[in-house]
Amino acid sequence: MSLFNLKIKGLKIFILLLPVLGLFACKKDFLDNQAELSIPESRVFETPARILAQVNGLYSSAKIGSLFGGRYQIYNDIRSGEFRNRTSNVVTGFGVYQFTNDPSDTYIEGFWINGYLTINRVNKFLADFELAKNQGIVSDQLKSQYIAEAKFVRAYCYYALVQMFAKPYTQDAGASRGLPLRLKAQTDSADNNLKSGTVAQVYAQILKDLNEAEVALPASYSTSVLNTTRAHKNTVAAFKSRVYLAMGKFPDVITEANKIVSATAPFRAATGVNHTLNADVTKVYGNGAAELENVFSAPMSATNAPGTQNQLGYYYNAGNIEYFLNQGATGIYNNPAWPASDLRKSKFVLQYSAAWHILVKYSNVSPFTDWVPLIRYSEVLLNLAEAEAEAGSLTRAEELVKAVRQRSDPSYTMPAFTTKAIAIQNILLERRIELLGEGFNAPDIQRRLQPFVSVGAGASIPYTDSRYVFPIPTSEKLTNKIVE
Incomplete structure (x- = not known):
């Protein structure tokens, strides 16, 4: 060894x-x-x-x-x-x-x-x-x-x-x-x-590693499990869209995300693994589910669980309920932009008691074998939407956010992205909802x-x-x- x-x-x-x-x-x-x-x-x-x-x-x-x-x-x-x-x-x-x-x-x-x-x-x-x-x-x-x-x-x-x-x-x-x-x-x-x-030097090294990796990685693997748990070309493009977003380099976000996002809806990766949104958001989480949406995940099993007091279900779900949702004015839970008609609210939030509403995305109980989503296609769409709002097309930004929102709530009427300020406000709200509990x-x-x-x-x-x-x-x- x-x-x-x-x-x-x-x-x-x-x-x-x-x-x-x-x-x-x-x-x-x-x-x-x-x-x-x-x-x-x-x-x-x-x-x-x-x-x-x-x-x-x-x-x-x-x-x-x-x-x-x-x-x-x-x-x-x-x-x-x-x-x-x-x-x-x-x-x-x-x-x-x-x-x-x-x-x-x-x-x-x-x-x-x-x-x-x-x-x-x-x-x-x-x-x-x-x-x-x-x-x-x-x-x-x-x-x-x-x-x-x-x-x-x-x-x-x-x-x-x-x-x-x-x-x-x-x-x-x-x-x-x-x-x-x-x-x-x-x-x-x-x-x-x-x-x-x-x-800046750390980010330069991150991008150097990613650029070198992208060249040599395969377009895909032989199974959906491997496509979700090992890096391939689309994994790198998706992650680079996150890195460039953190740097505020919006044109680069657009370049990277466009490698795996089609020009118009329905959005899908045209090469390699054909990443796309899962039509049913309730099928995205669990044990290796929704491999086309879950670009990169950490798999868990009964013999390979995250370990004591590390598990997402332990913190947020009925495993121990270390943290419950903030229902005050500053939390997303009671924000008007997240109505009860949204499946992410009706299916992923549970009223555990009169005072507690808990996040139940991670539904497995001990030993908490939910695979941990590390990169999802919905994140890439929202990364791209924000970059388009900042440095590209407000129209495309709106379509990207609609794809994420209406997957979970077809009845929701999103404000028109008539200005950059309105677009950014709604994109950041959508990120708070869609990526809640995912870091x-x-x-x-x-x-x-x-x-x-x-x-x-x-x-x-x-x-x-x-x-x-x-x-x-x-x-x-x-x-x-x-x-x-």
């Missing part, structure tokens, strides 16, 4: 690249495959199956509950004012909810650690795969594809980290302090000290430099406030003496 030590944040961590969870194998029974557990590191590239296992391990690392299997979405949503806390539980983000988390918060530190852990796994894979003695085990095309998948995973991690731990790119075109850009494998503590790059509200607030209207803090938090983004963890500063 590929086993190495990484000393980071004062901890010696043993990193296993082989996917003992077996989440992304190629066969039908991929959720139950058993990994080889006694392979020397020198032999992990000896067979095609072992090489694939290394790639699968990168996805498995990214999808754990403390990273993209739950915590990323939760932290971004509970800051945004759409939810109210029920339990005052520090383990489940109460400090984040109140904007009182500080550099010593071990749960935020866990997100940082696992983000960089996954990045280092990518770096180690890239270095070892390039130097593997057994050349010719897989074709050059497949080797390029595996490298591309690794770079996609690294870019996905860096985007999340820079969004959560650094000021928005749109504040100063990325001139502010970003993150340490670790692009070489760490196998000991020798290279712990590394200054943070700027936000988008905080990034949307941040890239627009809007204040957090915090229920937990009982205050408005402007982008100039130090609480606007998470501080770099204390433990990172203890082992990285020159990080800012």
Whole structure:
């Protein structure tokens, strides 16, 4: 097995690249495959199956509950004012909810650690795969594809980290302090000290990885499961539309989204995986459902659940109800733009008690096996709509938003997009509804430099406030003496 030590944040961590969870194998029974557990590191590239296992391990690392299997979405949503806390539980983000988390918060530190852990796994894979003695085990095309998948995973991690731990790119075109850009494998503590790059430098690396990945990735895979759980060309285009939106580079959003969105309704990807909206929004969530809408998902199973107190259903649904919907004036729940006729309200919101309305998108109970949506086609349509409103056609922007809205509520009459201001207002409202509970509200607030209207803090938090983004963890500063 590929086993190495990484000393980071004062901890010696043993990193296993082989996917003992077996989440992304190629066969039908991929959720139950058993990994080889006694392979020397020198032999992990000896067979095609072992090489694939290394790639699968990168996805498995990214999808754990403390990273993209739950915590990323939760932290971004509970800051945004759409939810109210029920339990005052520090383990489940109460400090984040109140904007009182500080550099010593071990749960935020866990997100940082696992983000960089996954990045280092990518770096180690890239270095070892390039130097593997057994050349010719897989074709050059497949080797390029595996490298591309690794770079996609690294870019996905860096985007999340820079969004959560650094000021928005749109504040100063990325001139502010970003993150340490670790692009070489760490196998000991020798290279712990590394200054943070700027936000712009981090985004430049994200786009470099994505552009290189897009060239080498396949247009599609052999099964719908693989099309949803591994990166392909359309996955990269969809994700780049998100990255460019975060940077406020609207023409680039249009360029990337147009790769997978037709010029007119009904909107659909013309090449590769034929992504489109699922006609029935209630079929979008669950276990591997709606593969044409779910561009990229983190699969879960009974033996590979997100883990204790990380699961989205545990937080929002009847698993534990850590957070229920904010029914006050600032929450989306009672906004007139979200009437009861909308299926996303009548089917995804449940009145649990007289005081509590809860989000039930994630309907599975323990062990919470709902697949976690990471990129959906509806997001891409809304990314494109916003970019069109800012730098393109208001008419097309309106049609894109209508496609998303009327899928769930055909009777709703949306205001005509006669001005950019009206268009942007309605697009942002639609994002709050469509992407509720999926980790988008905080990034949307941040890239627009809007204040957090915090229920937990009982205050408005402007982008100039130090609480606007998470501080770099204390433990990172203890082992990285020159990080800012």
